[in-house]
Amino acid sequence: MPAAKKKTTTANASPERRRELLNIAAEVFAAHGYNATTVRRIADEAGMLAGSLYYHFDSKESMLDEILSSFLTELWDGYDAVLAAGLGPRETIEALVTESFREIDRHRAAVAIYQKESRHLAAQPRFGYLSDSQQKFEKAWLGTLERGVADGVFRADLDIRLTYRFVRDTVWVAASWYRPGGQHSPEEIARQYLSMVLDGIAARV
Numbered sequence: 001m002p003a004a005k006k007k008t009t010t011a012n013a014s015p016e017r018r019r020e021l022l023n024i025a026a027e028v029f030a031a032h033g034y035n036a037t038t039v040r041r042i043a044d045e046a047g048m049l050a051g052s053l054y055y056h057f058d059s060k061e062s063m064l065d066e067i068l069s070s071f072l073t074e075l076w077d078g079y080d081a082v083l084a085a086g087l088g089p090r091e092t093i094e095a096l097v098t099e100s101f102r103e104i105d106r107h108r109a110a111v112a113i114y115q116k117e118s119r120h121l122a123a124q125p126r127f128g129y130l131s132d133s134q135q136k137f138e139k140a141w142l143g144t145l146e147r148g149v150a151d152g153v154f155r156a157d158l159d160i161r162l163t164y165r166f167v168r169d170t171v172w173v174a175a176s177w178y179r180p181g182g183q184h185s186p187e188e189i190a191r192q193y194l195s196m197v198l199d200g201i202a203a204r205v
Contacts, residue, residue: 021063029067067110069129096144112176141168145164
């Protein structure tokens with residue numbers, strides 16, 4: 001899990017303005033990629049001078065760090081609550097998928113950045129928590145699937161790792177098309193996904 005980080009701010013920096021700037025930066029990083037994004041581009045999107053952005057953040061790396069660590073902290077708050085609830089394997093999968101879609105709703109741009117950038121960022125000491133989070137994520141999902149097979153809730157011939165990858169990719173790729181405030185709520189989308197994953201798409205007879 002990401003450790004608490006010392007943030008570079010001034011005494012008069014507005015928390016609301018800071019969050020607004022992080023949201024803008026997240027959208028720019030998601031659309032253009034971290035390496036291609038400059039502080040000037042973020043400042044232009046925010047309607048301010050590039051130098052003024054340093055009033056709130058010391059670098060674009062600090063902005064990215066805060067975007068990703070905040071997203072993962074919130075994600076794991078939800079996941080840890082699910083895993084501690086003592087649910088059965090199927091109910092745990094259902095709750096994890098639902099929580100995932102809620103996080104996509106809250107942090108769509110951060111999810112998109114994580115998908116595109118985490119592999120190479122994780123090699124940097126500052127972003128080492130990305131690898132830690134990925135290992136914890138994999139352990140939670142694989143453990144739940146294994147428990148489901150052992151309990152007879154899921155098929156005995158299930159390829160656990162392949163199933164994990166399928167569900168993971170099917171859920172998180174939604175960040176590429178999902179837009180908050182759309183026709184369906186995160187919970188409604190989760191229900192549809194779970195129906196297809198757990199029950200298939202063939203007509204019931």
